[in-house]
Amino acid sequence: MGLMLLCNVEAYGQQPSVPDTVSSLEEVVVSTRRSPVGFSDDGNVDINLSRLSGLGGMFGETDVVNMLKKLPGVTSLSDMGSGLSVDGADFSQTSFEIDGVPVYFPYRLGGVFSAFNTWHFQRVSFERSPFSGASPARLGSRVGFHTYEKPAAETFTGRGSVGLLSSSLALRVFPSEKISLSGAARISYINQIYGKMLKVNDSRIATDFCDLNLTLIWRPDPGNTVTANGFMSRDVAEYGSSSYNGDLDIRWFNRQVSLAWRHTGRVDMSHRIYFTDFRNALRVGLMDVRMRAPSALENAGVSSEFVFPAIKGMADLVAGYSFNYYMLTPLWCESSGFGQDMEPVRNVQDCYDGKIFGDAGFQVDENLRLGFSVSGYIWKNGSYHRVDASPRLSLKLRFGSWSLAASGGVNHQYLHRIGFSEIGLASDFWFGASESSGPQLSAGGGVELSHRLPFGLTAAVSVYCRKVCGQPEYDGMIFDLIDREYDSMAHVLESDGYNAGAAISIRRESGRLTGMASYGYGVARRKYSGSDSWHYGATDPGHSLTISAEYAIDPRWTIGADFMLNSGRRYTPVEQLYMIGGNIISVYGGRNSAQLPPYHRLDLSAVFKIPPCGRNGRIRQSLSLGLLNAYGHRNVDARYFFIDSETGEYRQRDQSSLFRFLPSVSYILSF
Amino acid sequence: MxxxxxxxxxxxxxxxxxxxxxxxxxxxxxxxxxxxxxxxxxxxxxxxxxxxxxxxxxxxxxxxxxxxxxxxxxxxxxxxxxxxxxxxxxxxxxxxxxxxxxxxxxxxxxxxxxMMSPTPVDSINVSRIEGNDTLRRAVLWFTAPDDCPAYYVVRLRKSRSKMHLMPCLFGTVAATQPGVAASVPVFMPKMKFAEDHYDSDLHVGDTLEIALSRVERDVYDFWRAYSNVVVSSSGADFLGAPPNLPGNITGGYGIWGAEAHSLRTLIVR
Incomplete structure (x- = not known):
């Protein structure tokens, strides 16, 4: 549940009485609840997922991506949206990785789950502003999911949950001390249970998904570890309108296989080879007209990192390289029902990137640490190629109970993602930097000041400002796809601008009552190339207030609540209406110049732990109860005008978000 | 700050x-x-x-x-x-x-x-809809003229109705190769104010006047984008705001078109 920061240490089980004489106890069970979430001075977060085992979270799934949305400056903008915007950055600028291998679209419709099955991973790292050159070439944050690093002592562990939205099973098997095999699978049945609740006005929405993770760890000796990973996720979202003979569905897939070798010695090394891809297909049916618009990103790559022994006065030195091949298929379309066959035009981009990097950290004294990093990039897309460098600096300073962290630098991004949607739907597609649409660039940094207060409280203030260039936007319409000459690349606009903002937060990381409250304000402003007119970026964060609290009533019951109040999503408003052909036509105003009503939501949850049973209490069970959007507020996701056929008048219609009063109960078993 | x-x-x-x-x-x-x-x-x-x-x-x-x-x-x-x-x-x-x-x-x-020269309609093929005895679908065929590219808008109205010939939904087509057979589906015009539920198919027993109108490129662009806007704003607005409609009216909105009609009457059977 949220960023619940449980640190209270409790002992239960056998209660020793005060003896007159010393006697031996056969067994004492000590259960320690420690914080699964670690905050570092620079605003980065590390979540130890193995410590979440006793908490079911929403719907039996403690989704880490949703947990991150409760951090200041982190938002997905909309219930129906799919994405993670950090400090005003576009969705595509946040990178997701499994053991250092990219996952290109780990989102699900509705925002309840991400594609990551929490129980397969040992920990998650969130870098708000990545410093290391090992980070992928992205302008935004980095979210890394890390599998277990070595086989454990137990021979067989597992965890299963059965909920109203989905069920999942995660197992770890250790046939020998050197080998472990783990897997996690999850499948949803949202439509069967919640289908009727997903009706919006005269429209119907359906969504389902499944995912699978497999990991094999082989540790032939203490100095070498070989890890093989496999991952796939599949989603489908359908949209139908009863006032039209129309329907729309989006299907998307992520796949990934990787092999990594980690060597610990005089020079620590890790080498990785991988293949990862993302495919989607937007299908539109309207009367006889059928369109299928797929896109794909396929990425094969190798990477290595070398951690050199510390030199006197130098805390660490890391160097490495990566090389990637991308086969990118931007959106194209095959269609039928227009009376004649359409000849689809499909363009494929063959792209390559190479990177070398070096990070150096200097521990000047026990309170001051300086870091310097530089990455050199080579990018090639057909005949287009370029060479860039990204330097970065960081500073960490501690003085008493205060700490100050600052970082800044230049970043490049060569993979762009755009699409019809303003809320990051899976129909968005990737394409590579080219002559007509160069790389994205950001320059700037941030500062975080934190202070430890009494009663286990920590207060923090952060400020950021980054100039961004070459931000891609899409101005096409969905039925442009039927055009014989349709070229998705012809609808790309570029803008420059800046993201700036500040946040203040206070958190309590120990005790029976834990939680976090934060307020942030940010702006994301853009202007098109060659224009002097500013407009808001689609991910303009505005105001955000988040309060998460969790209370451990006793060792069995834990209750929690999360409240979010955010500025409404930016959208392009209708400024004028007129009639043509018996239909109402909208004249749109400035891009993203209006805001939907504020978004607010209260989620409630409770976890009841059934006393452990089995040998040594290995079998642990719990019940997770959840109520999403507890007061049933209809947050607005879209706004438009229509003609009321009964009165002949025009009316405004607000399209509500996906979920309202979404209750759930899950049973969780782990051993 | x-x-x-x-x-x-x-x-x-x-x-x-x-x-x-x-x-x-x-x-x-x-x-x-x-x-x-x-x-x-x-x-x-x-x-x-x-x-x-x-x-x-x-x-x-x-x-x-x-x-x-x-x-x-x-x-x-x-x-x-x-x-x-x-x-x-x-x-x-x-x-x-x-x-x-x-x-x-x-x-x-x-x-x-x-005003361009009209292009004759070669045929209008009507087909049954599986499982429905009262609705039909139609495709209009014509031969692309010598002076391609040529741009078309299909219009329709029920005979003896007061309606003007209205543009059919997705009733735009561009012919680029002279002499090649081209076609366009004939869907009913979509007029939001006239009905709550839109039915694109043709009803058996109706007598329809169908016009293949050759137009200039700007008129074609307008009506093509018009279909796109009419459909896109059907409720799937989370797809984002479409661009504003183009037009050829200086100082205002809308469209003025000289349309070279080739008219056919179709009795739907």
Missing amino acids: LLLLVAAGCVGNPEPPESRLVVEGVIPTGGYPVVTLSRSITPSGGGGALEDALVRWGKVTISDGDTTVILTGGPDSSQLPPYSYYSYGIRGEAGRTYVMEAEYGENRVRSISR
Whole structure:
């Protein structure tokens, strides 16, 4: 549940009485609840997922991506949206990785789950502003999911949950001390249970998904570890309108296989080879007209990192390289029902990137640490190629109970993602930097000041400002796809601008009552190339207030609540209406110049732990109860005008978000 | 710092745009011009009456260079707004260019459109819909002319109805190769005000007048984008705001088209 920061240490089980004489106890069970979430001075977060085992979270799934949305400056903008915007950055600028291998679209419709099955991973790292050159070439944050690093002592562990939205099973098997095999699978049945609740006005929405993770760890000796990973996720979202003979569905897939070798010695090394891809297909049916618009990103790559022994006065030195091949298929379309066959035009981009990097950290004294990093990039897309460098600096300073962290630098991004949607739907597609649409660039940094207060409280203030260039936007319409000459690349606009903002937060990381409250304000402003007119970026964060609290009533019951109040999503408003052909036509105003009503939501949850049973209490069970959007507020996701056929008048219609009063109960078993 | 950011994020509320004249006008080959003149309205959150958009006392003139006529306004219940301007003093003729000018109050608009030569309809193929005995689907076939590229809009109305020939949904097609057989599906026009539930198929027993209208590129672009907008704003608005409709009305919104009609009557069986 949220960023619940449980640190209270409790002992239960056998209660020793005060003896007159010393006697031996056969067994004492000590259960320690420690914080699964670690905050570092620079605003980065590390979540130890193995410590979440006793908490079911929403719907039996403690989704880490949703947990991150409760951090200041982190938002997905909309219930129906799919994405993670950090400090005003576009969705595509946040990178997701499994053991250092990219996952290109780990989102699900509705925002309840991400594609990551929490129980397969040992920990998650969130870098708000990545410093290391090992980070992928992205302008935004980095979210890394890390599998277990070595086989454990137990021979067989597992965890299963059965909920109203989905069920999942995660197992770890250790046939020998050197080998472990783990897997996690999850499948949803949202439509069967919640289908009727997903009706919006005269429209119907359906969504389902499944995912699978497999990991094999082989540790032939203490100095070498070989890890093989496999991952796939599949989603489908359908949209139908009863006032039209129309329907729309989006299907998307992520796949990934990787092999990594980690060597610990005089020079620590890790080498990785991988293949990862993302495919989607937007299908539109309207009367006889059928369109299928797929896109794909396929990425094969190798990477290595070398951690050199510390030199006197130098805390660490890391160097490495990566090389990637991308086969990118931007959106194209095959269609039928227009009376004649359409000849689809499909363009494929063959792209390559190479990177070398070096990070150096200097521990000047026990309170001051300086870091310097530089990455050199080579990018090639057909005949287009370029060479860039990204330097970065960081500073960490501690003085008493205060700490100050600052970082800044230049970043490049060569993979762009755009699409019809303003809320990051899976129909968005990737394409590579080219002559007509160069790389994205950001320059700037941030500062975080934190202070430890009494009663286990920590207060923090952060400020950021980054100039961004070459931000891609899409101005096409969905039925442009039927055009014989349709070229998705012809609808790309570029803008420059800046993201700036500040946040203040206070958190309590120990005790029976834990939680976090934060307020942030940010702006994301853009202007098109060659224009002097500013407009808001689609991910303009505005105001955000988040309060998460969790209370451990006793060792069995834990209750929690999360409240979010955010500025409404930016959208392009209708400024004028007129009639043509018996239909109402909208004249749109400035891009993203209006805001939907504020978004607010209260989620409630409770976890009841059934006393452990089995040998040594290995079998642990719990019940997770959840109520999403507890007061049933209809947050607005879209706004438009229509003609009321009964009165002949025009009316405004607000399209509500996906979920309202979404209750759930899950049973969780782990051993 | 927060205050500075809030200040940086503020932008003043822009003045609401002024109302502009809206034209939906057509002059067909061998036929007379009909123009609907209205105004754009600034919407309010609570909705409002579309009658506010009606322009009853405007002045609309059409000229082909030799003849200039002032159109007469009158009630027209077949459309929204229910008022149109017409004249029997000028007829559409292939090869001529027609200038439309309209004014109302301080607003003046102007547009020019050239009449192409009509392209004959080769056939209209009607097919059954599986499992339905009362509905049919149709495809219109024609042969691309020698002077390609050629652009077309398909219009339709029920015979003996008061309706004008209305553009069919997705009824635009461009022919690029001379002499090649081209086709376009015939879906019923989509008029939001006329019905709550739209049915694209043709009903058995209906007698339909179907026109294949050859038009200039700007007219084709308008009606093609129009279908896109009409469908895209059906509720799937999370797909984002589509761009504004193009048009060929200087100083206003809408479209003025000289349309070279090739008319067929179809009895749906």
